[in-house]
Amino acid sequence: MLISGFDLAQLAENASQRGRQLLSDLQTYLERDYDQRCLPDFGIEKAAEIIGCTSQHIRDKEGGGILPPPRTTRVGALERRVYNYNEINQARRLLKRDTSHPASCVRIIFSNLKGGVGKTSHALHLSHYAAREGFRVLMVDLDPQATLTTAFGLVPGLSIRADEDIGPSLTANPELILRSIQRTRWNEIDLVPAQLSLQYTDWQMLQAHENDRQRLGPLPQRLHQALERVADRYDLIVMDTPPALGMLSLNAIAAADMILMPITPNFYDIASSVQYFAIVSQLASTYAQALRVRQLSLLMTRTDSAPETRTNMTLLNKAYGEFLLTNRMPQTRELQRATGDQMSLYEIEAPRGARETYLKAIDAMNAVNAEIMQHVWQVWRAAEIDQPMEIRHGH
DSSP states (O other): OOOTTOOHHHHHHHHHHHHHHHHHHHHHHHHHHHHHOOOOOBOHHHHHHHHTSOHHHHHHHHHTTSSOOOEEEEETTEEEEEBOHHHHHHHHHHTTOOOOOOSSOEEEEEOOSSSSSSHHHHHHHHHHHHHHTTOOEEEEEOOTTOHHHHTTTOOTTTTSOTTSSSHHHHHTOGGGHHHHOEEOSSTTEEEEOOOGGGGGHHHHHHTOOHHHHHHHOOGGGHHHHHHHTTGGGOSEEEEEOOSSOSHHHHHHHHHOSEEEEEEOSSHHHHHHHHHHHHHHHHHHHHTGGGOOOOEEEEEEEEEOSOHHHHHHHHHHHHHHTTTBOSOOEEOOHHHHHHHHTTOOGGGOSSOSSOHHHHHHHHHHHHHHHHHHHHHHHHHHHHHHHHHHHHHHTTO
16 A cells, blocks of 8 residues: 655655664764774783793883883782883883784785675674784774774774775775775774765766876786885785675785685585686686785684584585685684674773683684794795896896
């Protein structure tokens, strides 16, 4: 039954006004919540473990003035030294135990046609893991849903201006990426945020005229051109892509040294992976000169002990064995909580559930990220070998 006098335009305008108020309230809440969060504090033993020295060595260097006096917190009658990741990285540099920074920047994308597989979560966790080890990281959010962006306390459409996502760098001037980069509470991590308007960037790029192509470069290489402006500032650029293979994802693939595809062991994800590789194969054939990918890896996520899961894991191993990472990320309650709170396991100071559950989750995540970083090092070393060859050939 139709309702007479139904005014869709007025109804939509009312809903839009209410939505803007809702976003404003949400921004206030998220900003307050983010401002109240701090990087977790660790005792001196954990700080020493992360740096790679003994706790006595840290005490000696603090006493000798090599390291600044530590922050302390009272635990009962004792004063306990505490350090966060930024202070740990500062100590690592002062002790000259900082990571030997590679000569080139590796670019890695988390990509899949299907949502809900852990792309954003693992992009965030890898970046935090790398920053914890002292690497300089740029995170680029290419997903209009902007989940990664909100994990850093930014509210799309409110705390991000229209020209602060990656869009203008792809459609107007690659130098504009310099305006888009935002600092985060991690000293080693910067962020290029996303927002909903980024969904129009695919369309804008496809409307480009010939003079745009001459000025901005070929369509698939726009993001590569922008990242070249800032690559020398970072060791690692981590990109989170939308669950589709439009121009944004194509640009990410063309800019990447490594593709990492999270996949859950269920029928629909397996079917989606077949489509994904078929499309990537076509893209690689069409844009062979634009691609620089050196490695493709699959990461099994949200695994459990159910019989169906085990069967699907066997099928995935049979089909993609050489591409699969050895380590996989199980479904854990602690990771679900962290994801729901828009944070990573590395930002949790005290687990909300059983400590054993948290330790299993963090051990699994560390194993996954350590394996990914082994592959990153392979790409770094390959780039170092290629550079002298390029010089010899006059490039």
